[in-house]
Amino acid sequence: METREFSVCSGEEKMRLDMFLCKHLPHKSRSYVQNLIENKRVKVNKKIKKSSYKVNCEDNVIVTLPDPVEMNIKGEDIPIDILYEDTDIIVVNKPQGMIVHPASGVYTGTLVNALLNHCSDLSGINGVMRPGIVHRIDKDTSGILVVAKNDNAHNKLAQQLKDHSMTREYIALVEGVLKEDNGIVDKPIARHPRDKVKMAVVHGGKRAVTHYEVIKRFKSNTLIKCVLETGRTHQIRVHMAYIGHPLVGDPVYGYKKQRFRLDGQLLHARKLGFVHPSTGRYMEFETEIPDYFKKIIDIIDKGHV
The missing domain is CATH 3.30.2350.10 (Pseudouridine synthase)
Structure with missing residues (x-):
């Protein structure tokens, strides 16, 4: 396991703990950071705090990152309707009845399984269960999704979701x-x-x-x-x-x-x-x-x- 240590600097005080960590762990999603906090892998001044905790100047924040989990989600030869693809993104038309990504108890038949069979270069920001997945639609909702093939594309697309420009x-x-x-x-x-x-x-x-x-x-x-x-x-x-x-x-x-x-x-x-992450x-x-x-x-x- 890897341990990282951060000090709260001027201008960062009163930030939520999860947002503070997102700033210092730029390649990790907010949900990933919140999961670290919920699993007591984050301590502030040697004490467990909630995601909503407002950090103070000179707080000492220690994060214990779990060891990387070996990819165990396998690609499957499932037909997918690809509307567009380049080195950064894949735009797909998901059918009704297909789950977007694996979750507890569901490890096959998802869009991610189909994508892993199609290509191996998907962004790793959301971990082994959700490679490339920037946003989701429900299992029984059909329609268009954009998938990121690298972390840079993922971050830029996620920012557009965050600022409501998509x-x-x-x-x-x-x-x-x-x-x-x-x-x-x-x-x-x-x-x-x-x-x-x-x-x-x-x-x-x-x-x-x-x-x-x-x-x-x-x-x-x-x-x-x-x-x-x-x-x-x-x-x-x-x-x-x-x-x-x-x-x-x-x-x-x-x-x-x-x-x-x-x-x-x-x-x-x-x-x-959306605005293409590279062009x-x-x-x-x-x-x-x-x-x-x-x-x-x-x-x-x-x-x-």
Whole structure:
């Protein structure tokens, strides 16, 4: 194990402990740093502190970094729809039903497994379980993701997510008929206080902002475009359910009794735009909604339900 020691300098006082460490461990993600703190691998003046602790001038911060874990996630010959690729990035169109990266108990069949079979040069910032993964979409949400092939690309893309300059547009079919042509849901999201599987609008949660616009109204549904200003877990699903219009097919936040036999929510990450990490050129990618999504729209448009 490697031990690193840092002193808090002038200008750094009152920073959160996790943010202070992110500054001094620039190639580690904030979630990685928070995990170190939660696992008591960080001491301030020889005492365990929480991520929210505000450091003081001349505090002594000692971090014990775990030994690197040998890569045990294997590449698999799984077809992937690659929209663009160069030496820095891969842009993929993920199908519904595919998990983005391995997690506890799930080590095969993910997008990461497919990517590792396609190429070996993925960024290592997020560790062995999430190589190259800058952002995620839910298993049953389809659409566009950008993957980093090196740490420099990863850091620059992650910064765009952080400063909300990355364009992320989704198409969703929701229950009910929205009255307003457009709107903004600005409500904080956190883990549900009673059901840890779910997220919820919770006072004191992380700020979450979703912009929505009506594309087409049907008798009992509305097709909408959603643009993310922030990127919280299940954000669109939680926000639309909060305003009384859950996504069609959503097994967690949707109606208990569903009219269609679907494998998950009708949500598609249609458009993704960002500044290329090396060239500085703005790039934008767009895909059509999947056939199963189109089929449901056609059914309700013709009044068959």
